[in-house]
Amino acid sequence: MTMLEAAYWITQVLLAAGALCAVYRVYRGPSVLDRVISVDVILIIVGSVMLADMAFRRHQDFILFVVVTAVIGFLGAVAIARYVAVRTPDSAEAALQADQQAAALDGERPGQESAPAREPAGGAAEGQVSQEENESTSWFTALTKSGFRPRRTDQQHRDGQHDGAPPDADQSGPEQNTPGRDGSGGRGGQR
Amino acid sequence: MSLDAVLDGVAAIFMVVGGLMSLAAGIGLVRFPDLHSRMHAATKPQVLGLLMLVLSAAIMWRAWEWVAVALLAWGLMILTAPVSAHVVGRAGYRTKHMRADLLTHDELAATVERISRQKGVRREVSGD
Numbered sequence: 483m484t485m486l487e488a489a490y491w492i493t494q495v496l497l498a499a500g501a502l503c504a505v506y507r508v509y510r511g512p513s514v515l516d517r518v519i520s521v522d523v524i525l526i527i528v529g530s531v532m533l534a535d536m537a538f539r540r541h542q543d544f545i546l547f548v549v550v551t552a553v554i555g556f557l558g559a560v561a562i563a564r565y566v567a568v569r570t571p572d573s574a575e576a577a578l579q580a581d582q583q584a585a586a587l588d589g590e591r592p593g594q595e596s597a598p599a600r601e602p603a604g605g606a607a608e609g610q611v612s613q614e615e616n617e618s619t620s621w622f623t624a625l626t627k628s629g630f631r632p633r634r635t636d637q638q639h640r641d642g643q644h645d646g647a648p649p650d651a652d653q654s655g656p657e658q659n660t661p662g663r664d665g666s667g668g669r670g671g672q673r
Numbered sequence: 674m675s676l677d678a679v680l681d682g683v684a685a686i687f688m689v690v691g692g693l694m695s696l697a698a699g700i701g702l703v704r705f706p707d708l709h710s711r712m713h714a715a716t717k718p719q720v721l722g723l724l725m726l727v728l729s730a731a732i733m734w735r736a737w738e739w740v741a742v743a744l745l746a747w748g749l750m751i752l753t754a755p756v757s758a759h760v761v762g763r764a765g766y767r768t769k770h771m772r773a774d775l776l777t778h779d780e781l782a783a784t785v786e787r788i789s790r791q792k793g794v795r796r797e798v799s800g801d
Contacts, residue, residue, distance in 0.1 A: 489685030496692030500718070503699025507711070513770045515708050515761055519715045522757070523702060526718045526750075527695050530726050534688055537730035542739055548727075549746040556753035563757075563764040 490538040494531065501527045518562045522555045680732050687729035694722030707772040708765040712758055719754045723747055 504527065507520040529551040532544035694717045701714020727743045734740075765771055766781065773779065 486681050486685050489688050493688045493692035496689070496696040500692075500695035500697075500699030503696075503703045507702040513708065513765075513768075515765050515768075515770055516711060519708075519712055519761060520702055523695075523698050523715045523718060526723065527698075530691060530695055530718060530722060533723075533726040533730050534692070537684060537688060537726065537733040540733055542734070542742075545739070545742055545746065549742070549749060552746065552749035552753050556757045559757035560760045563761045 486538065490534060493534045497527050497531050497534070515563060518559050522559055525551055525555050680735070684729040684732040687725045687732070691718075691722045691725035691729065694718050694725065698722070706775060708770040709762060710775075712762060712765075716754065716758065720751055723750055 501524055504520045504523045508517050508524070511517045511520060529548045533548055536542060536544055698714050698717045701717070702711050705711045705714055724747055727747045731740045731743045773782075
């Protein structure tokens with residue numbers, strides 16, 4: 483076994499181990515975004531396997547796949563991050579509850595909201611799915627136009643349990659959010 | 674020691690380093706605690722690992738016309754990887770797929786805090 487052959491097999495074993503770790507993360511991954519980046523890594527590792535094979539056997543059969551891999555991974559990641567961001571399994575209930583809370587708060591204080599800020603709550607008649615998507619994707623533009631966005635599940639991050647769906651976040655969400663609505667004083671020393 | 678042997682040795686070293694980058698990405702994906710640190714690990718085979726393997730293949734082929742094609746593959750990857758990482762990271766920040774307690778400094782939180790104070794928008798990354 484020459485040195486090149488040894489390097490080839492060592493490389494393939496390393497790539498296979500990396501791909502198995504990425505598959506485990508796709509299986510475990512708590513959110514869609516974790517799975518997106520893991521699938522991206524798997525795609526690149528497959529391209530790397532083909533590149534190593536092309537280098538060892540001195541042929542150029544798979545070079546087109548390696549070129550196309552970049553574009554495919556890019557398009558997949560951008561599309562999924564754009565449209566599936568809110569539909570994570572652990573935040574679906576919390577998002578529903580937060581939207582109801584937002585509607586209730588808008589009913590209490592209609593005078594403090596400007597016109598673009600009331601736009602997400604006004605779309606409640608269109609159904610929950612489209613409302614969540616609009617709110618998630620247009621958040622930063624809504625922020626600069628004084629948009630309104632209720633707080634989602636904060637409890638899980640503080641508890642360190644990122645994976646599971648915490649049941650306590652559902653009860654403590656509204657009680658924490660309601661005084662924070664009053665002004666900036668309550669939020670000043672938060673962090 | 675001929676030139677061919679030297680080139681083969683260099684290509685072999687590049688190949689193994691590229692494989693090590695992919696293994697590091699896999700271990701990072703499994704071990705790291707939240708989305709953004711996993712993204713940090715996932716970038717390794719995208720840029721460095723692919724560069725190493727492309728260089729290895731280009732050295733092994735010993736043909737200049739295929740070097741252009743191989744560098745095209747790597748150039749496309751290095752053009753698109755920051756964009757997709759930016760989009761995924763932004764979506765993760767907005768939907769809070771991150772552990773705010775693990776951050777040493779959150780520069781975006783200061784901006785969100787400032788705008789929140791003026792306009793009455795909620796904090797995005799919390800910490801009560």
